[in-house]
Amino acid sequence: MIRCTGLAKHYPQGRARKQVLAGLDLVVRPGQRLGILGRNGAGKTTLIKLIGGVELPSSGVVERQMSLSWPLGFGGGFQGSLTGFDNARFIARIYGRDYADIRGFVEDFSELGRQLAMPVKTYSAGMKARLAFALSLAIEFDCYLIDEVIMVGDQNFQRKCMAELFEKRADRALILASHAPEMIRRLCDSALLLEGGHGRLFADVEEGLAAYEAL
Amino acid sequence: MAVSHTESHTGARLAAGWRIQRRVIAALMIRELTTRFGRENIGFLWVMAEPLLFATLVGLLWRIMHGVSEHGINVFAFVATGYLPMVLFRNAVNRSVGLFQANASLMYHRQILIQDFVLVRFCVECIGHMMAYLFIGVVMVALGLFPMPYDLALMLAGWAVYGWFTLAMCCLLAPLSELSPVLEKVMPVSVYLMVPFSGAFTMAAWLAPGARALLLCSPPVHGMEMMRAGLFGPAHQAYYALFYPLAVSGAIMAVGLWLCRQVRRHLVVEA
Numbered sequence: 366m367i368r369c370t371g372l373a374k375h376y377p378q379g380r381a382r383k384q385v386l387a388g389l390d391l392v393v394r395p396g397q398r399l400g401i402l403g404r405n406g407a408g409k410t411t412l413i414k415l416i417g418g419v420e421l422p423s424s425g426v427v428e429r430q431m432s433l434s435w436p437l438g439f440g441g442g443f444q445g446s447l448t449g450f451d452n453a454r455f456i457a458r459i460y461g462r463d464y465a466d467i468r469g470f471v472e473d474f475s476e477l478g479r480q481l482a483m484p485v486k487t488y489s490a491g492m493k494a495r496l497a498f499a500l501s502l503a504i505e506f507d508c509y510l511i512d513e514v515i516m517v518g519d520q521n522f523q524r525k526c527m528a529e530l531f532e533k534r535a536d537r538a539l540i541l542a543s544h545a546p547e548m549i550r551r552l553c554d555s556a557l558l559l560e561g562g563h564g565r566l567f568a569d570v571e572e573g574l575a576a577y578e579a580l
Numbered sequence: 581m582a583v584s585h586t587e588s589h590t591g592a593r594l595a596a597g598w599r600i601q602r603r604v605i606a607a608l609m610i611r612e613l614t615t616r617f618g619r620e621n622i623g624f625l626w627v628m629a630e631p632l633l634f635a636t637l638v639g640l641l642w643r644i645m646h647g648v649s650e651h652g653i654n655v656f657a658f659v660a661t662g663y664l665p666m667v668l669f670r671n672a673v674n675r676s677v678g679l680f681q682a683n684a685s686l687m688y689h690r691q692i693l694i695q696d697f698v699l700v701r702f703c704v705e706c707i708g709h710m711m712a713y714l715f716i717g718v719v720m721v722a723l724g725l726f727p728m729p730y731d732l733a734l735m736l737a738g739w740a741v742y743g744w745f746t747l748a749m750c751c752l753l754a755p756l757s758e759l760s761p762v763l764e765k766v767m768p769v770s771v772y773l774m775v776p777f778s779g780a781f782t783m784a785a786w787l788a789p790g791a792r793a794l795l796l797c798s799p800p801v802h803g804m805e806m807m808r809a810g811l812f813g814p815a816h817q818a819y820y821a822l823f824y825p826l827a828v829s830g831a832i833m834a835v836g837l838w839l840c841r842q843v844r845r846h847l848v849v850e851a
Contacts, residue, residue, distance in 0.1 A: 376848065417688070417690070418690040419687050419688055419690075419849050420687070420847065421847075435688040443685070444611065444615055446615050447615060451611075451614060454610075455607055455610075455611050458603060458607035459604050459607045459689055459691060459692065460691075
């Protein structure tokens with residue numbers, strides 16, 4: 366279970382401060398698939414970062430009682446001058462996993478072939494997304510945090526991601542921020558609509574989407 | 581999963597946390613070495629190349645300018661032993677400027693703490709400079725320019741005192757450089773102030789009592805004196821305390837760690 370209590374985050378904006386989240390409570394249970402909706406700047410990415418522990422809240426707490434992936438986004442945590450294999454090795458080390466397993470999965474899933482032996486800075490955005498996705502799927506988590514990344518990559522890759530994440534791992538929890546209603550409709554069983562720093566929870570995705578479209 | 585916060589026993593959690601940190605620090609060190617030195621030619625042995633060249637050239641320069649010995653100590657040995665720790669301080673401190681922003685994208689992985697970056701950079705520098713020291717020592721002992729260490733344990737203790745101070749300063753300056761852009765600009769200059777206060781080119785015994793007392797206010801001087809006492813033996817009077825430099829460095833470290841926490845709380849990581 367993941368429990369957020371009174372989550373608030375503000376950033377300095379000149380001398381003023383910009384309040385992005387103002388006291389948000391949220392519980393994500395094992396197996397729950399939560400879609401996060403909201404306009405640009407409503408705080409979707411900020412919320413994902415706080416839940417993932419990438420940034421720390423200005424106030425409030427995040428309790429993580431199941432294993433939680435790092436936020437899936439391209440570029441997150443890659444060192445451009447290192448090769449794809451180096452980055453895989455690094456991930457394997459910090460998560461205490463066997464490199465041979467990770468490497469096998471990454472080669473197979475990313476289909477990047479010999480490019481994996483090249484520095485990541487030479488990759489296209491789509492290739493980076495493939496590597497990022499492959500790395501985070503190579504390590505099993507109870508809950509996956511995803512920030513609109515699935516939209517990247519070609520048809521074939523999207524199908525693969527869907528199969529890995531939503532069929533093979535259908536029992537895992539998921540927190541997905543997206544603008545695309547059809548994606549939320551297809552993948553989520555509940556929705557959180559962010560507006561003005563607050564969140565409205567919908568146990569029914571259709572209601573959440575209707576409220577989002579009415580904004 | 582390592583990063584989950586289950587309601588387990590505190591001791592067990594601490595032990596698990598320590599295991600994770602060891603793993604993370606090892607991974608970050610390998611990453612640092614590969615990004616900085618690559619795998620071509622001598623690879624990570626480059627880490628000792630720069631200090632080695634520096635110490636050798638400055639040693640030769642002094643040898644030419646000051647003759648064979650200074651206060652009865654071989655000039656080359658004196659300069660090499662003083663200069664290497666000082667270069668360690670300079671490089672380690674300069675490398676900790678802007679460290680957190682540069683590594684911010686690694687904050688995607690919760691098990692990595694920002695203090696790890698400071699420790700890793702310091703360790704890489706420290707290993708490099710100690711390797712250079714060892715290399716110079718072995719070569720010069722073979723050439724008869726360097727005495728065999730009189731008391732190796734004391735010498736290593738001196739390194740430890742010096743290293744502890746350097747790490748504490750890195751820990752303080754890394755977050756400060758994040759809070760104030762001015763610091764970044766004045767750093768390279770102010771690090772030169774360390775030259776007299778590192779004890780690199782003076783021994784406390786050569787100074788008048790007043791100047792000596794002043795010099796011994798600086799914690800690294802104690803480490804330097806210990807190193808030299810360990811190397812040259814009792815023929816040269818050394819002045820050092822153990823508690824004082826450790827305590828001052830500890831206090832600096834505590835402030836630094838507190839600042840690290842503040843910086844972490846406000847660190848903005850690009851999506």
